[in-house]
Amino acid sequence: MTGPTEPRTRSRRSVERPPVTAAMIVEAATALTAEGGLEGWSTRQLAGELEVWPRVIYHHVGDRDAVADAVADRVVGRIRVPEPGLPWRQWFEELLLGGREVLRGYRGVARRLVRTGPILPSALAIMDRGVLVLRDAGFADGATAAYRYLTNSAYLLVAVEDDRAEHLPDARARLAVTLAAHRDDPEHSGLAEVGRAVMGRGADDPGAIRAVEEEFYAYTVARSLDGVGMLLGDRA
Amino acid sequence: MTGPTEPRTRSRRSVERPPVTAAMIVEAATALTAEGGLEGWSTRQLAGELEVWPRVIYHHVGDRDAVADAVADRVVGRIRVPEPGLPWRQWFEELLLGGREVLRGYRGVARRLVRTGPILPSALAIMDRGVLVLRDAGFADGATAAYRYLTNSAYLLVAVEDDRAEHLPDARARLAVTLAAHRDDPEHSGLAEVGRAVMGRGADDPGAIRAVEEEFYAYTVARSLDGVGMLLGDRA
DNA sequence: ACCTGAACACCGTTCAAGT
DNA sequence: ACCTGAACACCGTTCAAGT
Numbered sequence: 001m002t003g004p005t006e007p008r009t010r011s012r013r014s015v016e017r018p019p020v021t022a023a024m025i026v027e028a029a030t031a032l033t034a035e036g037g038l039e040g041w042s043t044r045q046l047a048g049e050l051e052v053w054p055r056v057i058y059h060h061v062g063d064r065d066a067v068a069d070a071v072a073d074r075v076v077g078r079i080r081v082p083e084p085g086l087p088w089r090q091w092f093e094e095l096l097l098g099g100r101e102v103l104r105g106y107r108g109v110a111r112r113l114v115r116t117g118p119i120l121p122s123a124l125a126i127m128d129r130g131v132l133v134l135r136d137a138g139f140a141d142g143a144t145a146a147y148r149y150l151t152n153s154a155y156l157l158v159a160v161e162d163d164r165a166e167h168l169p170d171a172r173a174r175l176a177v178t179l180a181a182h183r184d185d186p187e188h189s190g191l192a193e194v195g196r197a198v199m200g201r202g203a204d205d206p207g208a209i210r211a212v213e214e215e216f217y218a219y220t221v222a223r224s225l226d227g228v229g230m231l232l233g234d235r236a
Numbered sequence: 237m238t239g240p241t242e243p244r245t246r247s248r249r250s251v252e253r254p255p256v257t258a259a260m261i262v263e264a265a266t267a268l269t270a271e272g273g274l275e276g277w278s279t280r281q282l283a284g285e286l287e288v289w290p291r292v293i294y295h296h297v298g299d300r301d302a303v304a305d306a307v308a309d310r311v312v313g314r315i316r317v318p319e320p321g322l323p324w325r326q327w328f329e330e331l332l333l334g335g336r337e338v339l340r341g342y343r344g345v346a347r348r349l350v351r352t353g354p355i356l357p358s359a360l361a362i363m364d365r366g367v368l369v370l371r372d373a374g375f376a377d378g379a380t381a382a383y384r385y386l387t388n389s390a391y392l393l394v395a396v397e398d399d400r401a402e403h404l405p406d407a408r409a410r411l412a413v414t415l416a417a418h419r420d421d422p423e424h425s426g427l428a429e430v431g432r433a434v435m436g437r438g439a440d441d442p443g444a445i446r447a448v449e450e451e452f453y454a455y456t457v458a459r460s461l462d463g464v465g466m467l468l469g470d471r472a
Numbered sequence: 473a474c475c476t477g478a479a480c481a482c483c484g485t486t487c488a489a490g491t
Numbered sequence: 492a493c494c495t496g497a498a499c500a501c502c503g504t505t506c507a508a509g510t
Contacts, residue, residue: 223464
């Protein structure tokens with residue numbers, strides 16, 4: 001109903017401010033993503049942030065999907081590509097542990113990264129290096145599959161972490177209650193096992209939760225590296 | 237504006253039809269999910285399908301999230317739990333390959349399954365058996381982590397397959413073009429590697445695409461089983 | 473208890489002009 | 492070329508009654 005600016009001096013933006021550019025739109029969208037995730041803002045909010053009408057977004061960048069792709073590309077571009085020459089296992093440990101730090105700051109980008117893959121130019125650049133690292137390590141024809149497997153494993157786990165943070169802040173509590181109900185239940189001794197494993201940690205303290213998440217992420221990366229490592233005959 | 241029925245005889249549902257129940261709502265939502273995925277229907281469409289006003293959904297089941305949870309629980313309940321007594325590796329191969337068949341019929345459920353985990357009663361029942369299988373195989377305290385890792389690896393991959401089917405029907409073509417541009421590019425020899433791997437397959441034919449997806453899913457399951465297997469000292 | 477209408481506060485996207 | 496207004500066709504959810 002009312003325009004995007006509030007004092008409504010009508011020509012305020014066009015007179016007092018530089019014209020909006022595509023870069024400014026992506027910049028603002030990236031900031032909104034840092035706050036509420038890639039699905040946490042609307043095109044209308046983004047337009048409001050820049051004090052323009054929604055139509056301007058379409059003019060400079062495109063629809064919501066195009067803006068989201070641009071944000072994802074920017075964020076993935078911040079992932080540091082490890083030094084070439086490192087042993088393949090260490091190269092991927094650095095990429096995947098470092099990548100998580102970047103991606104978790106922009107919820108929803110991990111999911112999009114895995115979905116679109118090397119369609120994002122920044123993801124393509126990383127893949128280029130990673131496949132070479134694996135080829136040099138002796139994976140031969142299997143380098144592409146191994147690369148997809150390793151990055152999928154890790155970044156998909158980041159995507160679930162994002163999902164849980166976004167949708168179910170109380171899910172841990174619900175789960176704890178469910179599992180506690182089966183603790184010492186002889187009919188479901190598998191669940192009792194899980195219950196003991198989950199309850200042992202301080203499930204209340206957010207710091208402890210983060211530590212458990214990080215531990216499971218490291219576990220995931222390690223198991224996946226072990227899994228592809230066996231293709232080389234690495235039986236360490 | 238107009239009511240949910242079209243002939244608009246106003247009392248049609250209440251006179252000619254049995255009252256709507258929670259089970260009917262979940263049934264209809266499951267059918268809509270089979271058609272367009274878990275995010276592919278709205279509460280208003282669901283109400284329209286049952287020829288009632290949207291408010292009725294809330295009365296019997298709850299909000300959109302509650303309906304989606306109920307659908308996910310129903311779908312996960314259709315996953316066949318393998319025989320106990322199978323070797324652990326074979327038990328998980330059957331669970332994860334069979335689970336994919338069920339989940340792919342209801343796009344979006346895999347993502348929700350991984351996000352909510354054993355909060356879904358049907359997922360809890362499977363976890364109960366799976367953790368026991370791993371404990372009996374000798375994983376001891378590591379059974380819970382191994383269970384989460386194995387099911388995450390597999391079902392998260394199903395979730396991306398769903399995502400790609402839903403959001404980017406033309407993504408394969410875009411990727412093929414991107415990679416083809418770097419084929420035989422000496423500056424990006426890693427990408428050339430990928431290009432050769434991707435182009436080798438008939439990327440046009442949908443049957444070939446499905447076969448490639450299935451092959452990568454089997455690869456993922458195998459590598460993840462290898463990865464946790466190393467924890468047992470399985471160096472086959 | 474179950475359902476009807478209608479409303480509230482949003483979406484993404486597009487049309488048709490304006491400067 | 493860039494931006495304004497306004498509209499179109501949707502959302503999920505809730506209010507206030509009706510039977």
